[in-house]
Amino acid sequence: MKERLLVLEDGSVYKGIAFGSDRYRIGELIFQTGMSGYQEIISDLSYYGQIVMMTYPAIGGCGINRDDFESMDPQIFGFVVKEFCEYPSNFRSHMTLSAFMEQKGIPGIADIDTREITRKLRENGTMKAVMADIDADVEHLIKQLKEAKLPEDGVQKVSTQKPYPIPSRGRKVVMIDLGTKFGLIRELNKRGCDLVVMPYDTTAKEILSLSCDGVVVSNGPGTPDQITETVETIRALMDHVVILGCGLGHQVVAKACGADIEKMKFGHHGNSTPIRSLEKNKVEFAATNHTYAVKEESLSGTGLKVTHRALNDDVIEGLRHETKKIISVEFNPEAACGADDMMYIFDEFIEMMDKGGKQHA
């Protein structure tokens, strides 16, 4: 049993048990409240650059299976848990969590009072953190942490380098990949979309040349300010195609329409965030994973109206353009992991294309 340290920007140091790889990187420490779905969370590219801490204490009991990845190459910078399980039991499990993390270069630390850190983050907001060997120079690390700048090239790192098609016979859809979850592709696929996944810096011209019915701007890490070219692209596409934004994609769409983004204290990271659907006047649940949100005051004059709000803090979770064919949601409608109440967003997107899109080729 190897020991390991978790060092926080505020100078606090936690001693725990090492698991996974020892590829230590400074990241933004956030807490995730999901009680299931650690495999999906680890492999969600939106967590690029972040060290994810699970508030639920027993992690790894179902092992890792071949089906539940949300990306090929997980990009979280670290995984903090109370307890990880070395003897998984689930009919699909084919390897342990720690073996997987070792393989993918993700460091982990267990036996941590995750609740204490959660409460700290709740009060003080997210913090920079890093894991280290037990004999590391802690003072030096803290100094490093304070000076460190968090990576701002997340999308550049995780977006596809080249376009690739996922052919089908339905609506022609271009996905701008900012670090998409497999779940988004899966849901579009399920609805028959003839999909082309393209890099974040694809121009509007290139996209329009494909004569598509709709564009999906995917989830991903970071903020729209780090990918101004994507914002530009969307601005140029707005009048021509149906647009669905998810996660970072939602923020990009909002930005393209003229709205602003702001940082939240510690964000929403959970499997089942209660969200009021204003159009249905009903509360529904969806997984959320965002540290930034659309600024309320910046909406005026953008033509955007709020369709969804988080029940507990009124944060904007969904937008619809009053005249253009644009919808976008901050939450993860694809339910991988998390609640599946919001799957209708995809149906709505298809419907919008059916109404306003081109005739099938």
Place this chain on the structure above:
Amino acid sequence: MPKRTDIQKIMVIGSGPIVIGQAAEFDYAGTQACTSLREEGYEVILINSNPATIMTDSVIADRVYIEPLTLEFASRIIYKERPDAILGSLGGQTGLNLVVELANSGILDEYHVEVLGTALDAIEKAEDRDKFRELMYEINEPVPESVIVHTIEEAIAFAQSNGYPLVVRPAFTLGGTGGGFANNEDELRMICDNGLKISPVHQCLIEQSIAGYKEIEYEVMRDNSDNAIVVCNMENVDPVGIHTGDSIVVAPTQTLTDRECGIMRASALKIIRALKICGGCNIQLALDPQSFHYYVIEVNPRVSRSSALASKATGYPIAKLAAKVAVGLTLDEIINPVTKTSYACAEPTIDYVVAKLPRFPFDKFPKADRSLGTQMKATGEVMSIGRTFDEAILKAIRSLEMKIDHLEKADIEALSDEALWAKLEKQDDERLYVICALLRRNADPNRIHDITQMDLYFLQRFNNIVAFEKECKAHPKDVTHLIKAKKMGFSDAYLSRVWNMQEQELFDLRKKHNILPVYKMVDTCAGEYVSNTPYLYSTYEQENESVRSDRKKIIVLGSGPIRIGQGVEFDYATVHCVKTLHECGYEAIVINNNPETVSTDYSISDKLYFEPLTLEDVMHVIEWEQPLGVIVQFGGQTAINLADGLVKRGVQILGTSLEDIDRAEDRHAFEAMLKQLEIPQPLGETAFEIEEALQIAKRIGYPVLVRPSYVLGGRAMEIVHNDDDLCIYMATAVQEISHDAPILVDKYIVGKEVEIDAICDGENVLIPGIMEHIERAGVHSGDSISVYPAPTISKKIKETIIEYTKRIGKGFHFKGLFNIQFIVDKDEQVYVLEVNPRSSRTVPFLSKITNVPMSYVATRCVLGETLEDQGYKEIIHPETKRTFVKAPVFSFAKLRSVDTTLGPEMKSTGEALGQDVTLEKALYKALLASGVKVPDRGNVLMTIADEDKEEALDIAKRFYNCGYGIYATSGTAKYLKTHGIEVHDAIKINENADKNVLHLIRMGRVNLVINTMSQNKSVSKDGFLIRRTAAENNISCFTSLDTAKAMIRVVESLSFTTISMNELEG
């Protein structure tokens, strides 16, 4: 949506007496519901027959009716109160059934009473198997192949086309009563026959068995805007096949990926929406461990035992919110009462692991069939919270109070490998210890899995614990190991045992190295939102969230799991003590571990520690909180038993001191004290050896009452009539129970039993009332019918009793509650049988009927006030004009092989109250409320021991004169016939295998059985079968002639007797 304004008065139905399958959880639910409705400004009318509950306190509703939960009485209350609406979905199966019955009778329509919560058609769709399956087909949810049958033949036909094994589930029964697995035709016939009889609609579901699937439960809620949430999901460690009430349950699910959780969640929400339930609902699912395939097993369209567990496991108060939702409020407009910073429309996320273990009554019923199946057998449960599964399960084990401090039981460790494997096959209540014993011997978890079908995840975790035991043993007193052991949940008791040291030494070692627990909060949101709920559990981590205030604090110990002999009554007293402390300006801190109860509702106390009630766990809280002292007298024997250890560690016990508690509990000190106070008690001595016991018996004369010293609820107490039986008793009981404690041999005095509860302020005494038992001494007081005011004892006796009580209260320096059992012989001599220096089973009953808030007054005495300060100047409270009867309620139908005959060992699980202007009327109601049917004509079967025949003759005559048919077995028949009573012969069991006396009972030919047991115990096999058959066929069986006399008295008052002119005397 705002709450409804078109209704003002709501009638709430409680769940009645506590039986296996329906326990204190409904007191918790009902209390929350009533409080919640009144908060919203509604007028609440409550009906419940269970006096031992908080919910039947007159302050909980605007008007409380403690009346039988029958159509007859519920209708009367509707006539009188004219409620606008009725809410039955918080009163368990009893509540739902009564709503259905009322609706069917037409009275709800006639009086325009609307059904709230779960609509009638939803109840039907969920409970009627046919309609349920139809609905499931309609919404495309899978259910196992099954058929509804009304005859055994239909069941056989289904089996022929679908094969075995099959499950039999009778419709509309509590806790799966009468159900079971059939592996062949014989078994199917037997179970189905019984199930059809027990089902009120004579209907059974025969279903493909899916035993071995994972059993997953979802607690969901919905409001009338169709917002629906999952409050909690839970996984049974035991797979499908063992009733969830008897299963080890963990929350949240431990072996499901998000995919599986998603599938189950979607199914559960679809079902609650399809049923259009406004409130809480429990959905049980079976999941194939090898695929995503699942079945919906059962839907309970109401709050349930599981919802109480889910509420305590997450902090989310389901019942409270269910009541608000029932009157039209929606979840997205109700503030989450836990966080107060978020809305109730949220799915709780937790950051700990919860374990629930059932508490079984087999310590009291060693001869019962202990194997587990679809019939629930547990009387109660404990819950524990830990940051890991290991910690939670080990805390739960020591919460059970089975004298076990670890996953290890000495008698099971002593078994051979073969015996262990054989026992494992049986899947009984001790399987957890068997599994660990096997793992300790390096058994392959896969082999255990093949037998038990428990998920390997859990078996591996047990294996982990066992493996670490070995490491601990190899490193005695090593600090690193100590830290890890404490994190894993090991108790000091266990560690000090294997490290060969005193528990105190270990505790000192821990203190030296600062290895102490911290407390974490239960907040429904895993710390995401600020929350100030004073609901805490211990764990070994870094940050302590328990904020110690500078107020004056008092800790109140609860009574742990519900078991026979220690029921919800003690929770009642605990809650009142807590409320009183709060009112008197103290910070009241509760420690308890029973998820079903009101005392573990975090809103009752200033602070709730959900912890095992062991010296170690209690001391941790005390060390942290530094209270003025601890109150032990309300938490039953559980709390009393901790007093000694607490005092040794320097803790102040408030109220009656430890010396005085001991004086009442220690045989010799007690005798000496009574002698000094000049109060007689039955002759008796203590014996360690058989010879000694025989000598004593010879000296004082048979019959003698024998029991081990220091036991609870009359455990292993027997009346012995001769040397042979005494030898047998000494040989068996001594071994089994008290390794070193002696056996008490007392003269058994035939007489009336009288009981008092009293309060003493150290000097003066207040007796709210004197209760008389219908059954003569020899039947445990908890199993006797108790009457207030005492109907047959003279003024002189009452005066003696008052005098003795006064002397005892003052003599023992009691401060707070105490209870005395008296016996009055035929010469009006009064003896003291026992004195309990604590709250008792009858405190809620007596508090309610005399209007003396006993726990309240007692708590103030504990705090130093005198009775006079509180305005109680008379020693005895004036008697009421009304008569009140408390009748015991048994769960015999659910406990196979348990002898139902009443004796000194307590067997009842609950109680009901009947009250009216005459004793007969009150008795009628009490019997009815306790589940005894009281027809004004019918047939009675009598099988009477020789020594009782003379006394039984009068009873037979009276039944006969009321028009009852009398059936009797040969000896009894002959006797009755020679005395001029017409008797139908009942054929003895060995004379005819088919058409014998048992057949009469099974066919429902008799309405009542009166059976007394011969003093010579060896002969009574037939009697046992008769009693069991009656129990399993839901036919009342009286084993005491006194109960039978009470019954005939009621029957007579209900009917007219016809006597010919020729029979007239004089």
